[in-house]
């Protein structure tokens with residue numbers, strides 16, 4: 001059973017056997033106040049029943065995402081319908097116990113039950129079926145998405161190949177064609193997306209939320225409006241750093257492609273940033289002329305030269321976790337995971353991590369490429385798996401993360417320890433660059449971590465306004481690009497219209513996965529890393545700290561992970577960092593020397609700041 005998904009990055013499945021609701025429905029109709037004992041039985045009954053049902057739905061989703069066919073879509077949609085309907089009913093019923101005097105543990109469980117649904121369907125079987133069908137079909141369409149450059153003349157490219165092309169080509173026309181080609185997958189999703197929003201909003205209103213966005217914002221142990229304000233507060237703190245990076249990267253791209261292609265004072269064309277969504281810019285690192293020390297290295301090249309295969313890549317990740325005291329992954333992980341893209345069928349390649357039975361059936365599903373980027377993504381995914389394992393002794397309702405940003409931050413925290421020093425320790429490089437190479441290292445990190453920040457915000461800024469009705473379907477694409485320009489300072493390579501639906505070309509929109517978690521995770525991971533390095537007794541610049549091999553840091557991390565969702569997230573944060581708040585200072589301090597360097601470069605080169 002799950003109130004949070006077994007799988008991180010795919011669907012949130014929460015099940016309740018509809019027939020088992022009957023006694024609770026009958027009780028809910030009674031006017032007498034419920035006793036604490038009744039509340040306890042309600043929750044325990046649910047926890048017991050939901051487990052088996054959750055398992056079935058999880059298996060259906062695993063099969064569907066690994067074998068996208070007409071039939072698996074229907075099977076998964078049926079499971080999703082049952083899940084969604086039950087979760088919604090359950091959330092409604094749970095309110096009956098709001099005022100019952102409950103132990104802190106039961107009160108927490110009740111709260112989690114009330115938030116158990118991510119996209120509630122209205123109380124109408126026809127609408128429930130329609131919503132489940134739309135949700136599954138959008139996810140499948142994304143998985144099947146391809147760009148066929150010259151019709152049938154050349155092979156079609158899936159997202160894995162398109163990502164490679166956008167990462168490596170330096171021909172702006174070719175990049176533009178690929179960008180346009182991939183974004184075409186969104187257009188057919190538009191009407192279904194609009195209908196999905198209507199249905200989800202109707203379901204949310206029945207639960208007492210004004211719309212789906214209000215429901216999503218309510219899951220952070222604080223009033224939803226405060227949560228939104230927190231995000232803006234943190235973003236305002238980091239915006240100057242982003243602006244400095246943006247100005248420098250734009251200047252460097254203009255040097256490469258010319259001012260006609262990359263005009264100063266304007267948003268950066270989105271197809272030139274090395275990624276289909278311009279969300280992380282690490283793939284244009286080689287175009288930056290930051291001072292490279294003699295010992296600088298190309299991890300992708302090293303991994304390829306050493307003939308590392310997909311399994312070997314994952315082994316590096318497992319080895320890191322083992323070094324800080326986590327038990328090795330189970331044999332079934334190696335037997336059941338998907339590491340490479342099958343040649344003969346459609347799968348959803350977007351990386352995800354699963355614990356199918358909520359015990360130790362850990363798996364990842366990923367179309368691994370032998371690159372530095374996927375080296376990092378593997379650590380990200382394994383972070384989910386080790387978290388899932390750490391909380392699997394909790395009662396079912398607590399088998400989740402403190403908040404969804406925590407789940408996304410664990411593996412990234414470990415990846416922050418993939419420093420040159422660490423790579424030397426495990427024999428992947430021969431020499432560690434001197435301190436003079438730190439600017440270059442920080443720039444490489446910033447292209448991934450800092451560049452992402454406004455992207456992490458913007459996806460759900462857009463969705464929240466779509467859900468609230470502020471953005472109407474007739475302006476989906478226009479508002480998408482307005483927000484992307486406002487926050488990220490990027491623009492599409494050609495004019496877009498409402499015949500396009502560019503949000504559909506980003507996995508989490510058709511897969512309906514909330515995105516603010518990734519913004520949170522970018523902040524938390526630096527907070528976690530700062531705290532773990534302190535535990536490890538490290539003194540020095542944070543970018544040079546690796547907790548590899550440090551059992552004390554591993555134990556501290558594991559203690560927090562084992563809490564699962566049993567405590568409000570500020571308590572979980574406190575257990576590892578001593579802080580109660582989302583705090584951008586760890587990230588800002590990490591990049592402070594780079595900020596100074598960027599500002600000097602921008603001034604020296606007359607690179608304007610802003611757009």
Ligand code: X8Z
Nearest residue numbers: 008009350351352377380518
């Ligand atoms: O979706 C993911 C993970 C799976 S939870 C690969 N990430 C976001 C994305 O790719 O858009 C990780 C970083 C942001």
Ligand code: ZN
Nearest residue numbers: 008009380408
């Ligand atoms: Zn993730």
